[in-house]
Amino acid sequence: MSNEANVPQNPAVLVVPHLRVQNANAISSPMTWGFPSITAFTGLMTALERRLGRDAGIAFFGVGVVCHGFEAQVTDSGYTRAFHLTRNPVLRDGSTAGIVEEGRVHLDLTLVFEVNVDDAHRSEAEAQLLAERVAHELAGMRVAGGSVMPPLPGSARQFRRPLLELRYDDSQEEARSKQFRRLARRCLPGFALVSRDDLLLDRLAKLREEQPEASALDAWLELASWTQRAVQRPPKNGETEPTVEWVSDTRIGWTVPIPVGFAALSPVHPAGSVAGARDKETPFRFVETVWSIGQWISPHRLHRLDDLFWYPTTQPDIAADAEGEIDLYCCRNDYTPPTPARLAEASV
Known part of the structure; x- marks a missing residue:
């Protein structure tokens, strides 16, 4: 690179x-x-x-x-x-592959x-x-x-x-x-794919107001799902009993769960020291997927070219958990969501 x-x-x-x-x-x-x-x-x-x-x-x-x-x-x-x-194709002995x-x-x-x-x-x-x-x-x-x-x-x-x-x-x-x-x-x-990490952080903060033990995974699953809630409506048009209506939670645009890179699970192993690795000349490391939230947005609603680009980044030792430090290999996008004032201007 x-x-x-x-x-x-x-x-x-x-x-x-x-x-x-x-x-x-x-x-x-x-x-x-x-x-x-x-x-x-x-x-x-x-x-x-x-x-x-x-x-x-x-x-x-x-x-x-x-x-x-x-x-x-x-x-x-x-x-x-x-x-x-x-x-x-079937195997040599005629059995189904x-x-x-x-x-x-x-x-x-x-x-x-x-x-x-x-x-x-x-x-x-x-x-x-x-x-x-x-x-x-x-x-x-x-x-x-x-x-x-x-x-x-x-x-x-x-x-x-x-x-x-x-x-x-x-x-x-x-x-x-x-x-x-x-x-x-x-x-x-x-539609262009941009990063909406801010939505994940906002949802996590709201969840922890009611559930202090909520994790980022809980917030991610909520943003990734369509949620409906039962809302009680008062009687109207001569009805004597209140009615219950199922209402879908509003979504901020066309948001989707996306993988954005990898987090290290092990230290870096010397080249050729791990059996089964496809490349014997490159140091090896076990990793797992890192997820976030993305949004599909029409290019004419962006404000600059930099909102569109994704950059591969290596971020060693920037995150920490209870067991120690984590190395991240993630893709970064610099999209900035519009402020309420900018949204008001766009709607005029």
Whole structure:
């Protein structure tokens, strides 16, 4: 992964629009299913940078994901769903091979990368050539375990071309805003995934007002579920008895439970010391999934490009529990929810 010490300081944004991904992984963690984990896209970003090589003149820092289409490969029967599973060939002795459950989903995605480019790609023509090269390399890679498919016949080609533009600095606020609005329109219609850790903290604080022993898991499960409550209504229209009505709890937007990274379960083991590890040259560590809350929001409701990007971060020893320190390897997103004053302005 790139760092600020070894890349030229020409910040830019790279948009690869409307990738058709077939059979992407729909089981994003041990407790969630649906859209692939954001770690799949930060991993894709790192793999893409390595595949392009240092001589390409581009370095990747963050990735934003906008979903235009989602088609889960499931059977739908009321409240029960089941994945479409493949039947494996029989074994040598003719017996039936075991079925490993795999969740798949077809996606239509736009990927927005925060990048740095060298001086040779500052011109519009050179930037477009570099964007085309990145899109070509990406077309031959796996995206969240799925295959990138060519555009459907008859699709609007003008919105399928990748775009690479230099970003304006902080002193050019108006130009930065116009650039963001123009790029946001290219991502419509669609929904961008952003982090809402603040909702998890707020819900945990409210739960602990009534249940001091409540944990973050309790708050996460509440935010991840649809909750209905029985509300007693006073008599009306000549009725003598009060009525009971089931009311769903309100939700702040389209919120979803998401995995955002991993927490260490063990110290770092030397390379090759753990049996069964796929890479014998890299130090090994046992980890478990870290969950949070995300929100799908239309790109035109964001206020800056930085709201869109997810960054892979290594945060050793920042969290502590009763047994000691915990190392985290998580994806960070800098989305800032609108204030009440901003919401009032948007509703006018």
